[in-house]
Amino acid sequence: MYVDIGNVLDGTPGVSRDALERMDESVAAAHERIESGRADAEHGYAALNLPETADADEIRAAVEPFGDPEAVVTVGIGGSALGAATLTEALADESDPDAYYLDNVDPERVSALVESLSLSDTVVNVVSRSGTTAETLSNFLVVREAMDDAGVDWTDRTFVTTGREGNLRSLAEKHDLPALDVPDGVPGRFSALSTVGMAVAAIQGHDLDALLAGAADEADRLSGSLFESPAYAYGATTYALAQRGALTNAMMPYAESLEYFAEWFAQLWAESLGKDGVGQTPARALGATDQHSQLQLYRAGPRDKLVTLVRPREREDRAIPETELEGLSYLGGSSLGELLSAEFEATEASLAAAGVPNVRVEIDRVDERGLGELLYGMEAACVLYGELADVSTFTQPAVEWGKRAARGLLGGGDFEEADAVAEKTTLVVE
Numbered sequence: 001m002y003v004d005i006g007n008v009l010d011g012t013p014g015v016s017r018d019a020l021e022r023m024d025e026s027v028a029a030a031h032e033r034i035e036s037g038r039a040d041a042e043h044g045y046a047a048l049n050l051p052e053t054a055d056a057d058e059i060r061a062a063v064e065p066f067g068d069p070e071a072v073v074t075v076g077i078g079g080s081a082l083g084a085a086t087l088t089e090a091l092a093d094e095s096d097p098d099a100y101y102l103d104n105v106d107p108e109r110v111s112a113l114v115e116s117l118s119l120s121d122t123v124v125n126v127v128s129r130s131g132t133t134a135e136t137l138s139n140f141l142v143v144r145e146a147m148d149d150a151g152v153d154w155t156d157r158t159f160v161t162t163g164r165e166g167n168l169r170s171l172a173e174k175h176d177l178p179a180l181d182v183p184d185g186v187p188g189r190f191s192a193l194s195t196v197g198m199a200v201a202a203i204q205g206h207d208l209d210a211l212l213a214g215a216a217d218e219a220d221r222l223s224g225s226l227f228e229s230p231a232y233a234y235g236a237t238t239y240a241l242a243q244r245g246a247l248t249n250a251m252m253p254y255a256e257s258l259e260y261f262a263e264w265f266a267q268l269w270a271e272s273l274g275k276d277g278v279g280q281t282p283a284r285a286l287g288a289t290d291q292h293s294q295l296q297l298y299r300a301g302p303r304d305k306l307v308t309l310v311r312p313r314e315r316e317d318r319a320i321p322e323t324e325l326e327g328l329s330y331l332g333g334s335s336l337g338e339l340l341s342a343e344f345e346a347t348e349a350s351l352a353a354a355g356v357p358n359v360r361v362e363i364d365r366v367d368e369r370g371l372g373e374l375l376y377g378m379e380a381a382c383v384l385y386g387e388l389a390d391v392s393t394f395t396q397p398a399v400e401w402g403k404r405a406a407r408g409l410l411g412g413g414d415f416e417e418a419d420a421v422a423e424k425t426t427l428v429v430e
């Protein structure tokens with residue numbers, strides 16, 4: 001992973017080179033804390049050990065009995081789906097089994113997917129660390145019923161990835177389902193490079209070892225200085241910008257294969273760093289598309305954001321035919337890749353010209369190694385940011401209130417949060 005922070009030095013807000021150098025002492029101290037947490041496999045820090053602790057052979061062995069199905073459906077939500085989706089959407093090619101993700105409970109979409117599948121040739125991967133997540137268990141029950149109705153033995157088509165206890169573990173034991181363990185001490189949003197994120201990639205035949213090798217390369221670059229570690233350069237710079245008012249971070253990959261990565265990054269950044277009234281809001285964007293959309297706000301709106309521009313240095317390309325169209329002859333004979341690259345650099349420069357801080361993140365290619373570097377690098381950046389911001393990076397207590405309210409509304413218990421729903425202030429305009 002390559003990180004170019006040059007366009008934050010003169011931004012508004014900006015972080016001077018002197019300020020970055022002054023920050024390096026704090027980065028060194030944070031790195032020591034991180035390395036100590038890794039050494040003791042402490043909760044959360046253990047995620048940064050996955051290049052060594054993730055067992056690719058175990059994952060491949062668990063999914064091997066399923067062979068080469070027509071489709072793989074992951075039933076999970078949040079970190080229990082986004083890591084797998086990021087990897088398989090980025091690596092997808094036409095030969096793969098089709099990968100689908102039931103990570104929401106929209107009845108129309110769930111029904112449409114279930115009815116579209118050839119269930120007898122579909123593998124279902126139910127993923128939940130807790131085994132109690134309402135959306136995941138509800139979708140699993142719907143898919144299981146559909147298999148029953150189709151005369152498909154769901155126990156032949158299902159494997160689970162879960163914690164040592166809970167509903168899914170009990171289900172696996174009762175029905176002798178293949179079961180993968182979620183890694184100890186790794187919150188869902190940090191689990192892409194583990195059983196949670198790599199099982200579907202294994203079924204699709206992607207190179208798990210290369211994923212982990214890319215992650216290991218990025219791990220090797222972690223050091224006591226932001227000037228020696230791309231991940232720490234990103235984490236320290238985004239933190240320093242937040243301290244100076246950049247409370248939004250627009251994650252803007254210039255590769256459609258990385259669109260899910262932006263969604264994965266949003267959970268990682270928001271759920272890890274949004275604590276105690278601080279944090280940095282991840283906005284999901286896509287280049288070049290959002291040059292015709294959100295860029296207006298980024299350049300001319302409030303000075304409260306940075307833009308992260310991500311691209312691969314190499315990609316497949318496609319020529320643009322010659323044209324006689326008035327004023328467009330400059331495109332003819334060029335290529336879509338050249339156009340996308342020119343737009344990336346033009347957008348980067350246009351933000352800098354407007355004084356909007358932006359960081360360039362590049363990987364060699366969108367392949368297993370590049371993804372391993374990128375995902376691990378962003379995880380390490382997030383952990384560093386959390387250390388510098390002194391927040392509890394690996395918990396997510398704020399999401400629990402809504403869960404209790406919804407459960408109370410559905411008669412799942414007596415929760416005061418559900419009572420609060422009834423007290424909503426309304427002012428309906430029709």
Ligand SMILES: O=P(O)(O)OC[C@H]1O[C@](O)(CO)[C@@H](O)[C@@H]1O
Nearest residue numbers: 077078079080128129130133188
């Ligand atoms: O894997 P589980 O326990 O179903 O949790 C799914 C997701 O829900 C959360 O716990 C938040 O509710 C996320 O942190 C997690 O990725």
